[in-house]
Amino acid sequence: MKILVFGATGSQQFNVILEGKKKGAEVIATTTSATSFEKLKQAGAMPILANMNDANIMQEITKGIDAIAFMVPVSLPNPFDGLQYAKNVIDAAKTNGVKKIVWNTSGWLAPQKIGIPGEDVKLDISDYLKNSGLNYVIIQPTIYMENMLGPFCAPFVKNEKKLAYPTPEAMPIGWIASRDVSAFVVEAIYNDKLKADSFQISGLENLKGNDLAEQFSKGLGEKIVYYTQPAKEFGDILKPFVGEAGAKGVASYYEGLQNATEFPPKFNPNMSEVLEKLPVQMTSLAQWTKNNKVYFLN
Incomplete structure (x- = not known):
């Protein structure tokens, strides 16, 4: 192959x-x-x-x-x-x-x-x-766990023990590890039965902000609290990496989320059905955090 x-x-x-x-x-x-x-x-x-x-x-x-x-x-x-x-x-x-x-x-x-x-x-x-x-x-x-390695998140964990992300605390997310996504991609390549298919994939845990911080704390062995990062602050940090227009677009998306009363779904409750067709060993948030400790601790 x-x-x-x-x-x-x-x-x-x-x-x-x-x-x-x-x-x-x-x-x-x-x-x-x-x-x-x-x-x-x-x-x-x-x-x-x-x-x-x-x-x-x-x-x-x-x-x-x-x-x-x-x-x-x-x-x-x-x-x-x-x-x-x-x-x-x-x-x-x-x-x-x-x-x-x-x-x-x-x-x-x-x-x-x-x-x-x-x-x-x-x-x-x-x-x-x-x-x-x-x-x-x-x-x-859904949203990659690796996003939390970014400059808008990791330094806050390291310096202030705050898990900074621009999604509202009340919004649940099935965070997923990039390794798991890559494994899904490769399983899809090798599964000859799949010829015109689409899969919404997520992690197996549907975590609101405080739940996310709790799992993060388990992985790091330190108390971390959730911080809903203002969209503008997030955009300003992102600007040097994706340019002004790109940062503005992303910031406006998160601003909309922070003002919303309903949130878009970011979790697939039927992942067991996906895993039957694409068997992947999933990574928990706490395990991912433990694996990436070096980015979050001084």
Whole structure:
């Protein structure tokens, strides 16, 4: 099995390499910078330079590939460009007879367009993939535990014993580890019965803010309290990483959540049904926190 992975230099897709290697796959990982070659090689992948915006390169690198694991970059200056990126990959997969394509959507797809470009474009990508004629699986994860390693969260834990996140305390979330998502992606590649499927996946614990802090405390062995981070504070910290427009868009989304009386679902109560088709050993929040202690303690 030859698997081509997009986005493998980031935390959301990096573990696809490791999970693919466990199955005995040959993994080719794309990157836009040769400085990432060593990291990808050490993980067991063959790195290649490629950008999803180049249709000709996509046609070239998908030759002889059995399966593709892809996601669209989340920090594009113009989020709507993501549709062309995805089209380039999907069209190349079709031309070159790729047997299956698995898309990690970086979040649950909205039921309809909601006016946030980065979310709305995903619905266009979904339609294009479904109409491509390819065998596909769409993996829709909830919020990544790895988000808490970000500069808007980890320093608050380390310096103030506060778990800072811009979701309201009352909003329950089924946080999921990126390793688990990668394992779902690889299981989807190897399950021949899945040819036109979509899964909303979450962790097995549906945690409100204070519950999250309690599990975090268990993992760290220290008392941590939940802090609903103001959306503007979150956006200001995020700005140097994703640009002003990107940070503003994300901050406005969280501001809407903080003013809401009802919250969008971020937990799948039927994960047992998903796990029957995609058997993955799930990671608890406390275990994940324990595994990543070094980021949260002085």
